[in-house]
Amino acid sequence: MMALIVALATPSDMQVIARFEAAIEGDLAHDAADEDLLAASTRWTLGVETRLSAATLMHLEGALRGAGRTPSPGEWRGLAPARGRAEATAELGEAWLSHRRGPLRLDVGQLIVRWGVMDLQSPNDVLNPMDLRDGPPRAGATDVPVRPIPMLRASHVSDDLSLELVWQPFFVPHWGSATDSDWAATRLDPSLAGALSLTDLLVAPSASEALQPLLLTPDPPEAWPSNGSVAARVGTSGEGLDLHAQVSWAWDRTPTLRVDPELTALLVAAREDDLPTLLRLYPRVAPRLADGGRAVEARHERTLTAGVDAAMAVDAYVVKAEVAATPGRTLYDAALQPVRAPALSWAVGVDWLDDEALSATLELSGLTPLRDGEYLLFGRGWAQAGGVAQWRPSQVEGVEVTLALQHALTARAWAASPTVAWSPPRASADALRHTLAAGLLLLDGEAGTLMGAFGHNDAAHLRYTLSL
Amino acid sequence: MNRLRLTRWALCAAMLLSLGAPAAAQTPDAATLVASATARNGFGFDQGSARVRLSITGGDQAPKERVLRARTLRGGAGGPRTVLRFLSPSEVQGAAFLLVEQPGDAPDDMHLYLPALKRTRRIAGSQKDGSFMGTDFTYADLEYRDVKTAAYSPVTEASLDGVPCWRVEARPTAPAAGVSRVVLHIRRDNGLIQRSELHAADDRLLKRYTLRAFAALEGKPTPSEAEMHTVETGRTTRLTIDEVDTRAPLDPADFTPESLSRG
Numbered sequence: 001m002m003a004l005i006v007a008l009a010t011p012s013d014m015q016v017i018a019r020f021e022a023a024i025e026g027d028l029a030h031d032a033a034d035e036d037l038l039a040a041s042t043r044w045t046l047g048v049e050t051r052l053s054a055a056t057l058m059h060l061e062g063a064l065r066g067a068g069r070t071p072s073p074g075e076w077r078g079l080a081p082a083r084g085r086a087e088a089t090a091e092l093g094e095a096w097l098s099h100r101r102g103p104l105r106l107d108v109g110q111l112i113v114r115w116g117v118m119d120l121q122s123p124n125d126v127l128n129p130m131d132l133r134d135g136p137p138r139a140g141a142t143d144v145p146v147r148p149i150p151m152l153r154a155s156h157v158s159d160d161l162s163l164e165l166v167w168q169p170f171f172v173p174h175w176g177s178a179t180d181s182d183w184a185a186t187r188l189d190p191s192l193a194g195a196l197s198l199t200d201l202l203v204a205p206s207a208s209e210a211l212q213p214l215l216l217t218p219d220p221p222e223a224w225p226s227n228g229s230v231a232a233r234v235g236t237s238g239e240g241l242d243l244h245a246q247v248s249w250a251w252d253r254t255p256t257l258r259v260d261p262e263l264t265a266l267l268v269a270a271r272e273d274d275l276p277t278l279l280r281l282y283p284r285v286a287p288r289l290a291d292g293g294r295a296v297e298a299r300h301e302r303t304l305t306a307g308v309d310a311a312m313a314v315d316a317y318v319v320k321a322e323v324a325a326t327p328g329r330t331l332y333d334a335a336l337q338p339v340r341a342p343a344l345s346w347a348v349g350v351d352w353l354d355d356e357a358l359s360a361t362l363e364l365s366g367l368t369p370l371r372d373g374e375y376l377l378f379g380r381g382w383a384q385a386g387g388v389a390q391w392r393p394s395q396v397e398g399v400e401v402t403l404a405l406q407h408a409l410t411a412r413a414w415a416a417s418p419t420v421a422w423s424p425p426r427a428s429a430d431a432l433r434h435t436l437a438a439g440l441l442l443l444d445g446e447a448g449t450l451m452g453a454f455g456h457n458d459a460a461h462l463r464y465t466l467s468l
Numbered sequence: 469m470n471r472l473r474l475t476r477w478a479l480c481a482a483m484l485l486s487l488g489a490p491a492a493a494q495t496p497d498a499a500t501l502v503a504s505a506t507a508r509n510g511f512g513f514d515q516g517s518a519r520v521r522l523s524i525t526g527g528d529q530a531p532k533e534r535v536l537r538a539r540t541l542r543g544g545a546g547g548p549r550t551v552l553r554f555l556s557p558s559e560v561q562g563a564a565f566l567l568v569e570q571p572g573d574a575p576d577d578m579h580l581y582l583p584a585l586k587r588t589r590r591i592a593g594s595q596k597d598g599s600f601m602g603t604d605f606t607y608a609d610l611e612y613r614d615v616k617t618a619a620y621s622p623v624t625e626a627s628l629d630g631v632p633c634w635r636v637e638a639r640p641t642a643p644a645a646g647v648s649r650v651v652l653h654i655r656r657d658n659g660l661i662q663r664s665e666l667h668a669a670d671d672r673l674l675k676r677y678t679l680r681a682f683a684a685l686e687g688k689p690t691p692s693e694a695e696m697h698t699v700e701t702g703r704t705t706r707l708t709i710d711e712v713d714t715r716a717p718l719d720p721a722d723f724t725p726e727s728l729s730r731g
Contacts, residue, residue, distance in 0.1 A: 057731055103721040105727070114587050119585065144584065144585055155726060157726050158720075162725075162726045240574075242725065313590060314592070317592055397529045427531075430557070
């Protein structure tokens, strides 16, 4: 395939993407049960972007990813001794064809399309699922944590108006882990964390990874054209202002999850070594599940979302605002029961760039449920301030310092990720680029917040990147 | 656009008429002279496509190089539109920059596509006084902003390294990036800027632009190599322009923020 691409393209038309990354991350403290203390990963990315004809552009990118995690010696995970896990996966990245005829453009394939104007929390960036396998992105990361998915995009662009239509034929959930990681969804609720013990007991490590998507999304919408999602965005740009409005009819990627209440009680009992309860519930739950009963029922709902966003240049700053409203969003109440409630997601922010040496982004964002209630992770409404600053000191060549911060305004919770990266000078632009980066990820927060739930995952990381 | 055409015609006519005329009548009007010398974009062409190599040397930093493809389109709504698409090195590969020039003192519209974020971001117009992609050129330099809207001294004759030139001083009406005076030497043989020196308010020399080579493009002399030297840092950026194609088919749809993510 690659040979065919090279043969079809002239050298000046082709851009090659080649990158190798190796990273190691160590937990700063052994402060929670079932923790992985050390995680290592490698990633080979190879891609090409080439013009097949004057009107057709092709992009093909893939990666080989290896990852391994190890708990501290003697650690137990639920009812079983914790064990190290390793996995290797081949992943298709962005892979698309883009054909243009005058002001019309058609993009088809596995795409990343990011709408909205915010960098940190964008209410209108709804098209691609997130890649949450390794938790939040570390400052200075080379990849955006979004998962490319199959879609078709048609766009019409004129001098003063742009129109985009997107069709996603399949539902694709967020990419994450249900039980098999320190960033697993079950860590959100301690009573569910006992599930860790079951998967570790019942399946081999190699199968556990494959099982995660099924655990996270046990009942995905069928892959059928009528189950596709559609979205449209219209915008105008000029004279210092970008203004866009959009609407989507798409699957809410948060499932309405209902766990068999006796199974939940069983998991809690397993976690708390409550043998009498275990012995009482097991004979009732096990036959029911063996007879085809469902332990977990998960439904996804389709929802209509409308949003607007704007970015405006004001002197040396770019001021941004974004809002999205939906009549039904899947939330969870304090008793872990799913609730569909109308909600408003919003964000305002400002970008500032001083030459190339210093740049900063500051954003204020939140989620406001439009129905009274106390919701898991969001309380009665969630607001947070976040920012990213990047500094390239002129005194030290090749050094880049990045600091990302997030601080909740409606609860006690925060996260910080400082990173220092260094790339030694190269003889020419064609020479290989080596980058070494070191950084921290720190989180803390009260119970019921995302930062609190994953607060024991404070870590230091070292990352090496080689790029062509 | 029409005014530019008129001024160029006026200049040509003035030059033709000046043949054999007395020396006093040969000296062109400063505004006309500068308008003609700056009519084309910083890469030397009105409309078309070119491959540009930027080599940064000197100062206390290791040499750097950036290669990009520049395309400029005139016509349509607003002013000229330029798209710069970075080809190498790897840390900027895939990045794309859109500049839509606005008439008068209105800030230009600028957007930058960052492949790492997969996002196109608006950039503040005032940032045109900042470095152009880490080089010694500013966005304003590439648009000749400091000399296009300025008060001019009378034009005098001068010789620069043996090259006959017109010398004119421009004082920007809206000084930016600390530049309060620009001394221009414009070649008498082809109307290209041979040297321009940018001075601070205290008359300190900030930067010096020097034309190193030019080539005929469709009969018009066009810069093929030029450099900008920053006195304070001792750094020099050499700009080499090749593969110029003024007949390249250009589609207005490619000169919009939405199209920056697609090469």
